[in-house]
Amino acid sequence: MARVLRAPWALVLPAALLVLWHLTVEYRWVAEGIIPSPAQVLRSWEVWIFGVTKGGLSPYSGTWLDNVLYSSKRVLQGFGLAALVAIPLGLMIGWNRLTGRLVDPTIQLLRPVPITAWLPFAIAVFGIYDASALFLIGLGAFYPIVVNTTHGVRDTNLLLLRAARMMGAGDGTVLAKVVFPSALPSIFTGMRLGIGVAWTAVIVAEMIAVKSGLGYVLWDAYYVGRMDICVATMVSVGALGFVSDRVIVYASRILLRWRTLEAGA
Amino acid sequence: MNGGQAALELRGVWKEFVKGDRRVEAVQGIDLDIPPHSFTAILGPSGCGKSTLLNMVAGFDAPTRGEVRANGAPVSSPSPKRAVVFQEPALFPWYSVYENVVFGPKTQGRSAQTYRPLAERIIEQVGLKGFASHYPAELSGGMKQRVGIARVLAMQPELLLMDEPFGSLDAQTRTLMQELLLAVWERHQQTVLFITHDIEEALLLADTVYVMTARPGRIKKRIAVELARPRTIEATTSPVFNALKREVLALIREESVRADAETALE
Ligand SMILES: Nc1ncnc2c1ncn2[C@@H]1O[C@H](COP(=O)(O)OP(=O)(O)OP(=O)(O)O)[C@@H](O)[C@H]1O
Ligand SMILES: [Mg+2]
Numbered sequence: 001m002a003r004v005l006r007a008p009w010a011l012v013l014p015a016a017l018l019v020l021w022h023l024t025v026e027y028r029w030v031a032e033g034i035i036p037s038p039a040q041v042l043r044s045w046e047v048w049i050f051g052v053t054k055g056g057l058s059p060y061s062g063t064w065l066d067n068v069l070y071s072s073k074r075v076l077q078g079f080g081l082a083a084l085v086a087i088p089l090g091l092m093i094g095w096n097r098l099t100g101r102l103v104d105p106t107i108q109l110l111r112p113v114p115i116t117a118w119l120p121f122a123i124a125v126f127g128i129y130d131a132s133a134l135f136l137i138g139l140g141a142f143y144p145i146v147v148n149t150t151h152g153v154r155d156t157n158l159l160l161l162r163a164a165r166m167m168g169a170g171d172g173t174v175l176a177k178v179v180f181p182s183a184l185p186s187i188f189t190g191m192r193l194g195i196g197v198a199w200t201a202v203i204v205a206e207m208i209a210v211k212s213g214l215g216y217v218l219w220d221a222y223y224v225g226r227m228d229i230c231v232a233t234m235v236s237v238g239a240l241g242f243v244s245d246r247v248i249v250y251a252s253r254i255l256l257r258w259r260t261l262e263a264g265a
Numbered sequence: 266m267n268g269g270q271a272a273l274e275l276r277g278v279w280k281e282f283v284k285g286d287r288r289v290e291a292v293q294g295i296d297l298d299i300p301p302h303s304f305t306a307i308l309g310p311s312g313c314g315k316s317t318l319l320n321m322v323a324g325f326d327a328p329t330r331g332e333v334r335a336n337g338a339p340v341s342s343p344s345p346k347r348a349v350v351f352q353e354p355a356l357f358p359w360y361s362v363y364e365n366v367v368f369g370p371k372t373q374g375r376s377a378q379t380y381r382p383l384a385e386r387i388i389e390q391v392g393l394k395g396f397a398s399h400y401p402a403e404l405s406g407g408m409k410q411r412v413g414i415a416r417v418l419a420m421q422p423e424l425l426l427m428d429e430p431f432g433s434l435d436a437q438t439r440t441l442m443q444e445l446l447l448a449v450w451e452r453h454q455q456t457v458l459f460i461t462h463d464i465e466e467a468l469l470l471a472d473t474v475y476v477m478t479a480r481p482g483r484i485k486k487r488i489a490v491e492l493a494r495p496r497t498i499e500a501t502t503s504p505v506f507n508a509l510k511r512e513v514l515a516l517i518r519e520e521s522v523r524a525d526a527e528t529a530l531e
Contacts, residue, residue, distance in 0.1 A: 159355040162325050167369035167420060168345035177368075181359040258359045262402035 036228040041235075044228040060217070060229055064236070070213035071202050072240060074130065078137025079191075079198045086142045086194075087187060090149025095179060100150075107146060115140040115201050123209050133205035133213075140201040144193035152186025153179055185259060188252040192245055199241040214240075270337055272424055272456040273299040273322065278331035280317050290481035291317040295331070297475065297484070302454045306467035308513070309477030310521070315460045316352065318482065319428050322458065323349050335424060345373055348417035350427040354409035356401040362388065362412050363397040369420035384419050391415045391445060407438040411445075418449065425457045431466070440498055443469060451495050464513050465501055468492075476516050479524040486516055 018038055024030060025037040036044070044060075051062025092099045093107075115136050126132040156179050164178045206215025214233050221229035253260060275297040282289040292314035299305050309315050320326040321333055324343040333340040335347060343349075348369070356365050366388060370380035388397055391411040401409055410430060417425060431439045443466060450457060450470075461467050467474045474488045490509060492500050500506055 157355075159351055159353060160357060162323075162343065162349070163351065163355045163357075164368070164372075165325075165343040166323060166345065166347065166349045167416070168373045169368075173372055178357065181357070184359075256359075258400045258402060261400050262358060 034227065036231060041228045041231045044226070045232040045235075048229060048232060060221070060226070063217075067212065067214050067217050068236065068240065071206065071215065071237075074133050074137060074205070074213065075195070075198045075202050075240075075244070078134045078201070079141045079195055081134065082138045082141035082194060082198070083145055083191060085138075086145035086190070087149050090146045090187075090190075091153055091175065091180065091183070093146070094150040094153025094183070095175060104150070107143070111143050111147075115197070116204055119204065119208060122205075126209075128209055128211070130210060132209040133202060136205045136209070137198045137201040140197035141194035144197060145187070145190040148186045148190030148193070149183060152183025155186070156182040185252070185256055188248065188256070191248050195244050195248060196241060199237060199244070203237060270301075271298045271334075272301040272303075272336060273297065273458065274332075274334040274337075275322070276332045276334070278318070278321060278328045278333060280314065280321060280326070281329045292482040295482070295484055299456060299458060301456050303473065304450060304457045304459065304471045306459045306461060306471035306474045307477060308461060308464060308467040308474055309482060310479050310517070311462055313477045313480050314482030315462075315477065316428055319349070319426055319458070319460055323347055323426055345369060345420055346422055347424045347426055348420045348422035350410075350413050350417055350425070350430040352428045352430070352432060354401070354406075354413045356409055356412055356416075358401050361398050361400055362393060362404070362415075365401070365412055366416045366419050369416060373420070380419065383421075384415075387415045387418045390418075390449065392441075407434050407442070410434060410442065414442075414446070414449075418453075423456060425455045427457065427459045429461055430459075432461070432463075439466075444498055446470065447496055464510055464517070468506060468509050468513070469496060469498070469501055474513070476513060476520075478520055485520060488513065 021035075022038050025035055025040075045064075047058060047062075048060045049062070049064040052058070089103070093104050094100065118136060118139060122132040122135045126135055160178055160182065161174060164174050169177070202213065203215035203218065206213035207219040210216065214237055218230055218233040218237075221227075221233065275295050278295040279293055280291045282291055295318060297305075307315055307318065317326070321328050322335075322340065324340045324347065327341070335344075340347075357368065360368065363384060366384045367380050370383070371377075385397070388394060391414055393408060393411055393415065396404065396408065401412065404412065410433070414430065431442050434442065447470065457471075459467070459470055468490055471490055474490060476485045476488065477483065478485045488509065492503065492505060
């Protein structure tokens with residue numbers, strides 16, 4: 001019931017912004033030609049997605065899906081790589097005091113360096129290839145996942161650890177059946193933050209380090225003065241980020257069913 | 266070999282917590298001998314070191330001085346031979362009631378054929394039939410505590426350690442749980458060490474009650490409870506029970522007067 005009522009409310013502000021945008025262009029509240037109108041963006045976007053049947057001169061015609069796939073693939077690969085390293089490492093840092101003392105300070109030291117600052121370094125080392133992009137995306141997603149996993153492990157209830165021990169659980173069992181499930185909500189929080197950083201990183205990387213994907217289109221369209229394509233790209237990236245976040249939330253709802261029960265109680 | 270050996274022996278057990286330059290003497294010079302198959306209660310006011318004592322017996326914590334032995338062997342770490350029911354339920358929220366109950370036997374590598382029927386029977390015994398696939402979040406406080414008891418029964422331990430397991434329950438549920446525990450114990454006769462601050466509970470359940478002093482905890486007196494078994498809640502109305510209760514009350518009053526006097530002097 002509440003869900004049904006909430007939907008129209010959620011749409012009020014976006015609709016108002018859309019109207020404001022339209023009026024801004026229509027009544028020339030900003031200098032003409034800087035901002036395309038919503039309708040203009042929609043038309044260009046349609047061509048970008050479906051192409052034109054005859055006389056397609058636009059270099060963007062029909063290339064939307066390809067670029068979406070390029071960017072998505074990079075995000076997925078970089079994010080997957082980050083999760084694959086960050087989750088086990090976070091578990092070890094939180095679980096084993098020596099690993100924590102050995103690795104954690106280095107992570108805390110490197111973390112404040114923004115991923116954008118790594119860009120020249122990445123290009124110098126990996127060149128203008130996918131590897132540069134993957135490095136930036138992976139590094140960006142790595143930090144939030146490793147930090148949140150570590151937190152989750154350290155927050156494990158002492159009583160549950162003791163309960164497992166008195167039932168005969170060794171280190172492996174405690175880690176797999178108590179520490180990991182207990183840290184899983186934090187791990188998901190880390191992954192949600194991580195996927196957000198991954199989309200930021202892919203745009204930056206594609207603007208500079210590679211010659212394909214939505215980031216590349218965005219920068220290229222800006223240079224040739226196609227603000228309509230720029231806006232369409234922004235909306236596309238936003239939508240993709242939203243969808244990937246929802247996928248993670250959905251996965252967490254399934255895996256953390258015990259927790260939704262808790263919240264409902 | 267086991268001729269008259271104590272199931273549990275505590276010899277001059279002291280525990281001191283040190284945090285920075287602050288020291289807390291939690292328990293002092295505890296000597297206990299608990300014979301096999303007996304039901305022993307430790308009775309003491311809040312903060313007197315009961316949980317501290319139990320944690321050392323369980324192997325979660327080491328004594329500062331003294332020694333704890335179970336069946337003659339020194340206790341150094343937790344073991345499934347010494348099952349614990351905690352003050353709070355301490356269930357795994359990501360596991361169903363059934364999965365929580367079989368965690369012990371499964372972890373100890375017993376076969377599903379042996380633990381499944383056992384777990385089902387125990388779940389029924391503690392009155393949770395039909396809730397096996399529920400998650401802890403879907404249970405009331407009393408039901409959670411029953412799962413906590415069911416899971417230690419499924420381990421079939423030599424020694425059962427219970428830290429105020431019914432402390433957080435309402436009076437009615439508590440009575441039900443006490444009767445359940447009596448019924449289970451009278452059937453299986455594990456050695457039980459039961460911690461409580463409730464005089465009636467201690468007298469109703471135990472063969473022997475040790476009364477502890479206020480902090481720092483020491484054993485003040487050992488009281489033998491000679492009430493016939495099997496016992497039910499009706500035992501609490503008998504003259505023998507009431508005489509024992511008066512005796513313990515007098516001890517505790519004496520103790521609190523002493524503690525107050527000491528606090529006043531400080
Ligand atoms: N880890 C610890 N560090 C420092 N002091 C502690 C620690 N654990 C217990 N204490 C102190 O030791 C004393 C005994 O605590 P304990 O938990 O054993 O009491 P208790 O008898 O179980 O009380 P309750 O009936 O309220 O559960 C308390 O004064 C407490 O502050
Ligand atoms: Mg306690």
